[in-house]
Amino acid sequence: MSGQHVRDLEDKLAEDLSNCRAIESLLREVFVGMKRTHDRAREDALQMHVPTIHRELDASLLVLDDLERRLPLIRAQVSQVRKVYDSGRHKAKELAHELEWLNTEWYERIRVTMFTARAPVSWRWKVLLRTVFAILLAFTAWATWVALHGAYMAHRERLVWGGHMFDRLLASSLVFS
8 A cells, every 4th residue: 555655646746746837837927928018018108108297297387387477466466356355344344334323313423522532523513512512511500500599599588488489389379279
């Protein structure tokens, strides 16, 4: 059994070695084919894609040069647009403030004009209103002083006053009824 067994193993080993050599030769052929395909693809890429990349790069450089020339003009235009926008926003705020002032009641406008510096009216108008107010205040103070002085004189002279005046008014109203 040992001789037969050794021969069978030798035959099997010879067959496996033959298969291994065939696989190795197939792998070498595939490797050589892949290398040829790789070399061909590389040459095709160098011949086709590299010039395309160079053309696209040149076109991109032209676009960048054009943008570099136009950028200062665009910046100036953006600056002008920003200035116009800012002036429009400022004008809108002014108009809103004026509209708010015009919607204020007349007595509130007069009070703000006379007693504050934030009223949007001319200085002449402010001076006029403040002068009129000062004159009216002086007249009211004088009239109050005259009335108080008259009341004091009436009290001092023991003229009809206070409870006596109330009694006389009551008596006169009873007479008419």
